[in-house]
Amino acid sequence: xxxxxxxVTSAAADRTVGAVGRVILRVLDVSREFPSHxxxxxxVRAVSHVSIDLHEGEVLGIVGESGCxxxxxxxxxxxxxxxxxGRIEVxxxxxxxxxxxxxxxxxxxxxxxxxxxVGSLDPRLAVRDLVAEPLRTxxxxxxxxxxxxxxxxxxxxxxxxxxERLPHxxxxxxxxxxxxxxxxxxxxxxxxLDEPTSSLDVSVQAQILNLLAELRRRHGLTYLLxxxxxxVVRHLTDRVAVMYLGAVVELAPTEELYGAPRHPYTRALLxxxxxxxxxxxxxxxxxxxxxxxxxxxxxxxxxxCWLRDQLGRPEICAATTPVLASVGGVRTAACHFPDRVIDxxxxxTS
Amino acid sequence: MSTAPLLAVRDLAVEFRTRDRVxxxxxGISLEVGRGEMVxxxxxxxCGKTLTGLSVLGLLPRGAVxxxxxxxxxxxxxxxxxxxxxRRVRGRRIAMVFQNPxxxxxxxxxxxxxxxxxVRTHLGLGGNPARDLIRETLVAVGLPETERVMGSYPHQLSxxxxxxxxLAMALACGPDLLIADEPTTALDVTIGAQVLQLLRxxxxxxxxxxxxxxHDLGVVRTVTDRVVVLYAxxxxxxxxxVELLSHPRHPYTNGLIxxxxxxxxxxTALTMIPGTVPADPxxxxxxxxxxxxxxxxxxxxxxxxELRAIGxxxxxxxxxxxxxxGMAGRSPSAVSPGTAS
Numbered sequence: 286x287x288x289x290x291x292x293v294t295s296a297a298a299d300r301t302v303g304a305v306g307r308v309i310l311r312v313l314d315v316s317r318e319f320p321s322h323x324x325x326x327x328x329v330r331a332v333s334h335v336s337i338d339l340h341e342g343e344v345l346g347i348v349g350e351s352g353c354x355x356x357x358x359x360x361x362x363x364x365x366x367x368x369x370x371g372r373i374e375v376x377x378x379x380x381x382x383x384x385x386x387x388x389x390x391x392x393x394x395x396x397x398x399x400x401x402x403v404g405s406l407d408p409r410l411a412v413r414d415l416v417a418e419p420l421r422t423x424x425x426x427x428x429x430x431x432x433x434x435x436x437x438x439x440x441x442x443x444x445x446x447x448x449e450r451l452p453h454x455x456x457x458x459x460x461x462x463x464x465x466x467x468x469x470x471x472x473x474x475x476x477x478l479d480e481p482t483s484s485l486d487v488s489v490q491a492q493i494l495n496l497l498a499e500l501r502r503r504h505g506l507t508y509l510l511x512x513x514x515x516x517v518v519r520h521l522t523d524r525v526a527v528m529y530l531g532a533v534v535e536l537a538p539t540e541e542l543y544g545a546p547r548h549p550y551t552r553a554l555l556x557x558x559x560x561x562x563x564x565x566x567x568x569x570x571x572x573x574x575x576x577x578x579x580x581x582x583x584x585x586x587x588x589x590c591w592l593r594d595q596l597g598r599p600e601i602c603a604a605t606t607p608v609l610a611s612v613g614g615v616r617t618a619a620c621h622f623p624d625r626v627i628d629x630x631x632x633x634t635s
Numbered sequence: 636m637s638t639a640p641l642l643a644v645r646d647l648a649v650e651f652r653t654r655d656r657v658x659x660x661x662x663g664i665s666l667e668v669g670r671g672e673m674v675x676x677x678x679x680x681x682c683g684k685t686l687t688g689l690s691v692l693g694l695l696p697r698g699a700v701x702x703x704x705x706x707x708x709x710x711x712x713x714x715x716x717x718x719x720x721x722r723r724v725r726g727r728r729i730a731m732v733f734q735n736p737x738x739x740x741x742x743x744x745x746x747x748x749x750x751x752x753x754v755r756t757h758l759g760l761g762g763n764p765a766r767d768l769i770r771e772t773l774v775a776v777g778l779p780e781t782e783r784v785m786g787s788y789p790h791q792l793s794x795x796x797x798x799x800x801x802l803a804m805a806l807a808c809g810p811d812l813l814i815a816d817e818p819t820t821a822l823d824v825t826i827g828a829q830v831l832q833l834l835r836x837x838x839x840x841x842x843x844x845x846x847x848x849x850h851d852l853g854v855v856r857t858v859t860d861r862v863v864v865l866y867a868x869x870x871x872x873x874x875x876x877v878e879l880l881s882h883p884r885h886p887y888t889n890g891l892i893x894x895x896x897x898x899x900x901x902x903t904a905l906t907m908i909p910g911t912v913p914a915d916p917x918x919x920x921x922x923x924x925x926x927x928x929x930x931x932x933x934x935x936x937x938x939x940x941e942l943r944a945i946g947x948x949x950x951x952x953x954x955x956x957x958x959x960x961g962m963a964g965r966s967p968s969a970v971s972p973g974t975a976s
Contacts (some may be wrong), residue, residue, distance in 0.1 A: 488891060554824055559854045573823075
């Protein structure tokens with residue numbers, strides 16, 4: 286294992302505040318390891334020293350491919366699994382060390398919408414009970430009136446007519462609206478959106494994205510959007526964190542990151558995405574990402590890095606883990622040669 | 636070589652028949668795939684794109700039957716071909732690659748054994764000649780560590796390597812037509828781009844035709860020459876790819892393109908198509924899209940539009956309202972013709 290990269294200086298992140306508010310969710314040097322399957326094997330580090338500040342009112346995207354650790358990070362944030370190191374603070378209160386009672390109170394402010402809307406709803410509960418459930422749980426089993434529920438349903442584009450329905454009687458898009466209503470029921474301040482549109486058709490995805498944008502405006506919500514879909518991230522977010530093999534490799538305001546990526550992995554990812562306007566551009570990286578926890582020295586991306594190849598394979602890439610550092614303004618990237626990422630890349634045939 | 640298209644599907648209808656009812660998920664689809672051409676088959680869930688591919692292969696699921704139309708492959712009437720002859724075509728001359736390679740491959744046999752079985756069945760090759768052919772094919776799909784791949788079970792390979800193995804299995808017998816059903820949907824972005832690049836390169840090198848089933852218009856733009864847009868089991872629009880994306884003429888195509896998040900429309904509302912797809916399109920009297928269409932007129936609800944040619948770029952549209960100028964004037968959704976890649 287290589288030395289830990291230091292946390293992102295939150296001073297750097299703080300400068301992005303601008304129109305948005307103070308930090309309401311702080312991820313501080315969080316790591317999560319899982320024990321190895323193999324006897325005596327090294328633990329697998331799924332998330333490695335991640336630090337991210339979420340500001341009130343902003344939409345922060347986390348993108349990355351399978352195995353980059355985004356799901357593990359979300360599970361840590363929601364308190365579903367404890368991180369093995371680091372802190373997660375909601376409004377200055379440490380979620381990871383909170384008592385059960387305090388955690389429950391903090392979690393009210395932090396709700397989640399999952400990827401699979403049909404699978405994440407109990408198939409035996411009607412919409413009425415699905416949406417009432419968080420209210421009953423968090424508010425001492427109180428009686429929840431239909432009028433209250435209908436208001437919530439109307440917020441997400443459903444109506445009183447849906448109260449009696451079971452999940453299998455709804456379309457995928459309607460199920461996702463129910464999941465959003467559940468998340469909003471407690472009037473949270475932060476909503477974690479974990480691949481909220483990945484299993485939906487594009488026309489339904491458009492409805493859900495529009496709804497999420499509208500709800501944010503109406504309630505001043507803060508979103509943490511976790512997805513592999515680069516077009517969705519660009520559409521909805523203010524800032525983006527790009528993850529690769531458990532670590533954040535670049536964190537920047539969305540348009541700056543898409544306009545001029547400063548990490549070679551970000552650039553390869555953006556180049557590969559099939560776009561309706563130009564098709565998939567270039568293939569810059571060979572091979573697959575190694576599995577999470579693959580022990581590499583130096584930069585985790587160096588075995589696949591096009592920039593390293595173009596620079597004549599400098600030794601530092603394989604020897605020293607680059608730290609997430611400012612690359613101008615509020616942007617941070619973890620690369621030894623961030624200024625060379627704008628170099629013209631050579632496409633590879635794979 | 637004849638000039639007739641390699642594959643011609645005419646008025647295909649597929650029905651699901653259960654004891655108490657009949658539904659018609661495919662209700663009159665016609666399309667052609669030329670030699671050496673890559674044709675995209677696009678639409679949302681339930682539009683019939685996968686069933687169309689399976690119909691060509693004669694692999695419809697239990698309960699589904701072809702209720703009408705014809706499927707002609709290189710002069711062969713596949714619908715009426717005896718099953719023994721169909722088996723000689725399927726797998727050898729028409730191959731298929733599925734969306735999820737991890738479930739399409741058999742988990743208890745090695746990759747080598749599974750490809751060998753295909754080669755033995757269709758080419759009668761065994762032993763060293765078979766293994767030589769497999770090695771050659773694996774190298775061609777970008778898996779140079781042939782011995783390791785052949786000796787591996789599916790769970791030992793990554794998703795990208797599995798999809799390359801699937802491609803190798805499909806291409807080992809040198810098919811004329813490849814039906815690729817969402818081959819990159821289950822893959823990560825960088826891996827998907829590699830597979831698309833590979834597919835395009837192999838297609839250019841060997842000249843086979845591809846029917847590429849996908850819901851992703853970006854993928855369509857990347858690899859296909861022409862696109863068929865399906866809606867509710869019918870063809871809505873059929874046109875050269877760049878023409879279709881830059882001048883969508885069917886209101887559904889237009890809505891579909893407008894729903895895709897794009898850089899220049901960041902922070903603005905995306906086009907929404909109101910309502911939902913009809914449950915049984917076979918029962919819709921007029922245009923299947925009319926109930927959701929922003930420009931529908933009375934005629935659309937009673938009179939089913941046939942495909943007709945519009946403009947001079949080879950665009951076919953099933954719409955009474957569509958005009959040669961396209962829908963571009965009505966919405967900001969059309970993409971720039973730009974540079975086709």
